[in-house]
Amino acid sequence: MIIEGFIALYIFMLAAFTGYEIISKVPVILHTPLMSGSNFVHGIVLVGTMVALGHAQTPLEQAIGFVAVILAAGNAVGGYVVTERMLEMFKTSKDDKKGDKA
Amino acid sequence: MSLIINLAYFAAAVLFIVGLKQMSSPTTARPGIIWAGVGMVIATLVTFVHPEISGGVNYTLIILGIAIGGALAWWSGKKVAMTDMPQMIALYNGMGGGAAAGIGAIYLLQATPETVTNTGLAIAVTGSLIGSVAFSGSLVAYAKLEGLMKKTFTFGGQQIVNIAIFAITVLLGFMMATSGGEIGSFSLLLFFVLALAFGVLMTLPIGGADMPVVISLYNALTGLAVGLKGIVLDNPALMIAGIVVGAAGTLLTQLMAKAMNRPIKNILFSQFGGSSGGAEEEIEGTMKEIQANDAGIMMAYAEKVIIVPGYGMAVAQAQHKIWEFTQLLQKRGVDVKFAIHPVAGRMPGHMNVLLAEAGVPYDIIFDLDEINEEFKTADVAMVIGANDVVNPVARTNPDSPIYGMPILNADQAQNVICVKRGKGAGFSGIENHLFYAENNQMLYGDGQKVAAELVASVKALG
Numbered sequence: 001m002i003i004e005g006f007i008a009l010y011i012f013m014l015a016a017f018t019g020y021e022i023i024s025k026v027p028v029i030l031h032t033p034l035m036s037g038s039n040f041v042h043g044i045v046l047v048g049t050m051v052a053l054g055h056a057q058t059p060l061e062q063a064i065g066f067v068a069v070i071l072a073a074g075n076a077v078g079g080y081v082v083t084e085r086m087l088e089m090f091k092t093s094k095d096d097k098k099g100d101k102a
Numbered sequence: 103m104s105l106i107i108n109l110a111y112f113a114a115a116v117l118f119i120v121g122l123k124q125m126s127s128p129t130t131a132r133p134g135i136i137w138a139g140v141g142m143v144i145a146t147l148v149t150f151v152h153p154e155i156s157g158g159v160n161y162t163l164i165i166l167g168i169a170i171g172g173a174l175a176w177w178s179g180k181k182v183a184m185t186d187m188p189q190m191i192a193l194y195n196g197m198g199g200g201a202a203a204g205i206g207a208i209y210l211l212q213a214t215p216e217t218v219t220n221t222g223l224a225i226a227v228t229g230s231l232i233g234s235v236a237f238s239g240s241l242v243a244y245a246k247l248e249g250l251m252k253k254t255f256t257f258g259g260q261q262i263v264n265i266a267i268f269a270i271t272v273l274l275g276f277m278m279a280t281s282g283g284e285i286g287s288f289s290l291l292l293f294f295v296l297a298l299a300f301g302v303l304m305t306l307p308i309g310g311a312d313m314p315v316v317i318s319l320y321n322a323l324t325g326l327a328v329g330l331k332g333i334v335l336d337n338p339a340l341m342i343a344g345i346v347v348g349a350a351g352t353l354l355t356q357l358m359a360k361a362m363n364r365p366i367k368n369i370l371f372s373q374f375g376g377s378s379g380g381a382e383e384e385i386e387g388t389m390k391e392i393q394a395n396d397a398g399i400m401m402a403y404a405e406k407v408i409i410v411p412g413y414g415m416a417v418a419q420a421q422h423k424i425w426e427f428t429q430l431l432q433k434r435g436v437d438v439k440f441a442i443h444p445v446a447g448r449m450p451g452h453m454n455v456l457l458a459e460a461g462v463p464y465d466i467i468f469d470l471d472e473i474n475e476e477f478k479t480a481d482v483a484m485v486i487g488a489n490d491v492v493n494p495v496a497r498t499n500p501d502s503p504i505y506g507m508p509i510l511n512a513d514q515a516q517n518v519i520c521v522k523r524g525k526g527a528g529f530s531g532i533e534n535h536l537f538y539a540e541n542n543q544m545l546y547g548d549g550q551k552v553a554a555e556l557v558a559s560v561k562a563l564g
Contacts, residue, residue, distance in 0.1 A: 005221075008333050008341070015329070015342045018119060019349030026126040028361075028444055028469045031354065031451030036191050037125045037135055038350050039321050041118050043142060043194075044343040045201045045328045047111075047149045048335050050164050052205045054155025061208050066163045068204025073171030075198035076146075080139050081179030082190055087125075087132045089458035092465045 033090075036083040043076025110148035111339035117141030118343050122350065128464055145339050171197075184459045185416050188448040189247035192317045195324055196240025199233045202327035203294070206230030209334055210290055215283040222334060224279035229330030231275055231297050236323040238301030243317050246305075247448070256307045261371065264303050271296040304370065312369045314449030315358045319366070322351025361444030363507035392543035394552050397484075397519050398427075398559025404481035406437045408473065410512050411453060412446055414487025414523070418549030421460035424486065427553055428462070430560045439476070440467040441483075441510050443491035474511050483515035485536075487549055489522075493534045504532060518542040521552050 026034055049072040053065030117137050124134030146168075155161065175194065182190045209226045245251040274293040278285050308316055329344025331337075359366045401407050409428070415421055428438045440462065446453035454467060468476075477483055485492050492512040495502045512518055513536050520537060522544060536542055545552055 011338065011341055012329070012333075012345055015345035016349040019122075019325075019346035019351075020353050022119070022122050022126060022346070023350040023353045027128070028442070028450055029454040029464055029467060030125065030128060030131060031357070031444075032187065032191075032447070032449055032455050033131060033135075033451065034122075034125050035318055035321055035351070035354055035449065035451075036187070037122060037138065038325065038347045038354070039191055039195045039198070040135070040142075041122060041138055041343050042198050042321075042325045042328045042347045044114070044118070044145060044340055045198050045205070045324075045331065046142075046168070047145050048205050048328070048331050048337060048340050049167075049201050050146070050149045051152055051154050051335055051337070052208045053164055053167070054152060054157075054160050055212075056160060056208060057212070061211055062160065062163060064204050064207050064211075065160075066167050068201045068208075069164055069167030070171035071197040071204065072201035073168040074175040075194050075201060076142055076175075077172040078175030078179045078190070078194035078197070080135065080142070081176055082182065082187060082194070083135045084132070084139075085179070086184070086187070086455050086458070087135055089455065090128050090131065090464055091458070092128075093463040 029090075033083055033086045036079060036086065040076065040079030040083050043072065043079050046072035046076050048072070104153065107148050107152060108338075110144050111337065114141040114145035114339050115342040117144075119346060122346065184456055185448075186248070187455060188314060188317060188452060189244045192240045192243040192247065192313075192320070195317065195321045196237050196244065199236030199240060199320065199324040199327060202233030202324065202331050203230050203237055203297075205331045205335065206233060207290070207294060210278065210285055211287075213283045213285055218283045220280055220282060223281070223283070225330050226334045227275040227279045227293075229327045229334065230294070231271060232323050232330070233327035234294060234297035235301035235304070236320040236327060238298040239305040240301075240317065240320045240324075242302050242305040243313055243320065247313055260303070260307060264300065267296055267300050267303065271300055308369060312362075312364060314445070314452075315355060315362065315364065315366065315369050317449065318351060318355040318358055319370075322348050322355055325349075325351050358444070358450050361450055361508070363504070387538040387540060389537050390543045392519060392545050394545060394547065394555035395559040397543070397545050398556040399563065400517065400519075401431060401436065401482050401484065401556075402434055402560045402563055404436055406439075406476075406480045407431060407482045407484065408439050408441050408477060408480045408512070408515065410441045410443070410483060410485040410488050410492060410510055411457065412443075412486065412488025412491065413448060413453070414489075415521075415549050416447065416453070416456045416487070418487065418523075420486065420549035420553040421456055421462075423550060423553030423557060425457075425460045425462050427556045427560065428466075430557060434560070434563075438466065439473060441473045441477075441512075442467055442469050443488065443510050444470060444508075446488060446491060470508055470510060477511045477514040480515040482517045482519060483512040484519045484521065485512055486521040486552075489534055490532060492520075492536050493532065494539075495532070495535050498535075502532065512536065513539055513542070516541065519545050521545045521547070521549060523548060 049068040056062045121138030124130040325347030332340030
């Protein structure tokens with residue numbers, strides 16, 4: 001075990017402050033993409049489901065794990081695709097002159 | 103081998119934080135999501151050599167699962183219309199919550215007195231509860247916004263039923279967490295069924311207007327659930343990414359609730375729109391009508407025009423025509439700005455996405471704090487598809503249900519034009535006093551048709 005009791009608590013605390021700090025400076029115009037982006041980031045649960053399915057032993061555990069992997073992959077891939085699509089559209093008046101693909 | 107895995111997870115955690123940080127500015131947002139994506143790919147690939155994964159069947163299932171889930175999400179994500187983005191985010195978020203609950207279920211099934219501690223069980227149970235609620239709650243939010251479910255669903259004593267279900271679920275969870283690893287399969291099943299039911303029941307009575315806050319809350323909850331699973335699985339990448347999202351999501355939820363002037367507590371535990379919200383003030387004045395042609399000419403000869411778009415504009419798919427109209431005005435030397443209320447779309451920032459899709463550059467789009475003082479100096483304020491967010495009663499009438507909500511001061515412009523599909527009160531059923539104001543004129547018609555007429559009227563001027 002690499003994360004022992006109190007160390008987990010420290011990581012928890014520091015990560016919480018990091019998350020809070022990152023968002024506090026975000027302009028309103030990016031709130032929707034950012035919600036989507038943070039939604040993508042918790043798609044890391046995919047890694048957890050892979051490990052959980054990886055040591056599943058009974059058919060029931062395998063079934064739950066399989067569904068979990070599908071859901072997690074959907075979270076990660078879907079979150080990425082929609083966030084990227086939204087952010088791709090943001091441009092300034094200056095960019096506008098360079099390439100108007102509309 | 104373990105060194106490579108740990109390094110990869112560490113790199114992923116760094117990339118996630120850097121990526122989210124970059125997403126906080128429009129100029130670096132796109133590289134931000136790409137960096138986060140790179141982190142995700144690294145973490146996923148390296149997990150294939152994780153020592154805890156064993157058995158050929160399991161490997162096959164993992165690859166198959168990623169292929170199925172990934173392909174479906176890719177396809178749906180590419181296809182979804184920008185107006186439907188909030189429910190799509192809700193759906194993907196729910197999937198993450200479900201995945202976290204699934205990890206918890208496997209952990210609890212495999213628990214034996216030799217392999218687990220009560221602390222580990224408690225964390226697994228908490229994460230499973232939160233993940234399950236986020237899963238079923240997000241699905242209900244998705245169904246509501248997608249129009250698959252009637253807007254609100256209430257019955258007598260609903261609060262009591264909800265509290266009872268929650269209490270039983272927590273009690274079951276507590277029993278499992280203190281069992282030392284001897285968990286009956288019946289109590290485990292009941293625990294998950296009740297947790298899922300609670301998510302559904304909690305979300306059912308919440309109205310569509312409050313849904314963005316709820317989706318954001320579930321996003322934060324999923325993050326928290328993932329973080330807790332990270333502790334259970336001893337996986338720092340999950341922990342850090344999950345908790346960062348949990349904290350960020352909580353703040354985002356607060357910001358949204360504040361913008362809507364609806365405390366989170368009220369959204370979750372009371373029903374909106376049920377009460378009439380006190381006595382209606384007597385409205386003075388009459389509504390005056392204006393034709394699109396006259397409105398177009400008025401704006402063409404103005405010096406400064408502020409456009410206030412609302413979700414109604416996006417529903418009518420008028421944003422492309424409005425942008426065309428804006429460009430015509432700009433060519434005539436009119437200073438055109440867009441004023442966005444925090445809840446102009448279906449969630450904060452949604453309207454910006456919709457305008458960006460139409461090609462409107464973000465440097466002429468301003469949010470409430472930036473532009474509210476400027477309405478005084480504007481010749482024309484055009485409100486299209488918005489209603490409550492420009493209703494002056496929010497400033498003047500303490501009895502109004504929207505009293506205290508920050509609004510855009512469109513009524514302070516020289517002239518106001520409100521584009522509206524028909525007469526009558528808006529989404530929330532509250533009469534808009536702006537429509538009766540001296541300096542206001544109503545322009546009736548479908549948003550897209552009106553916008554096309556505005557374009558034609560300016561073009562006719564040559």
